[in-house]
Amino acid sequence: MEILKKRLREFARERDWEQYHSPKNLAMALSVEVAEIVELFQWLSEEESKTLGADKRAELEEEIGDVLIYLVNLADKFEIDPLHAAMEKLEKNAKKYPAQTVKGKSLKYTEYEKP
Numbered sequence: 001m002e003i004l005k006k007r008l009r010e011f012a013r014e015r016d017w018e019q020y021h022s023p024k025n026l027a028m029a030l031s032v033e034v035a036e037i038v039e040l041f042q043w044l045s046e047e048e049s050k051t052l053g054a055d056k057r058a059e060l061e062e063e064i065g066d067v068l069i070y071l072v073n074l075a076d077k078f079e080i081d082p083l084h085a086a087m088e089k090l091e092k093n094a095k096k097y098p099a100q101t102v103k104g105k106s107l108k109y110t111e112y113e114k115p
């Protein structure tokens with residue numbers, strides 16, 4: 001993660017693109033890249049979405065790269081470590097959705113009966 005963050009800073013600095021990398025712009029670019037992933041799956045059936053062809057898989061890989069780039073850039077603006085943030089959120093989710101309560105169910109946490 002540190003290597004990627006450093007490389008992204010260099011990439012922007014070498015091109016004088018930091019001026020365009022406001023948090024607002026990065027959040028918007030991130031959203032666009034996520035939409036490009038969604039577009040790859042648009043109109044596919046459930047089954048088709050599980051078995052992308054080689055071309056679409058290659059496109060998905062590129063878009064996942066784009067998403068991570070903008071996500072890391074945005075997190076960097078606020079000195080947030082995305083891996084730490086994800087691990088913390090996973091811990092919160094584990095408490096919100098105890099495995100023994102939610103196993104095999106997809107309800108929102110507010111919809112489960114309190115023990």
Ligand SMILES: [Mg+2]
Pocket residue numbers: 033036062063066
């Ligand atoms: Mg893209």
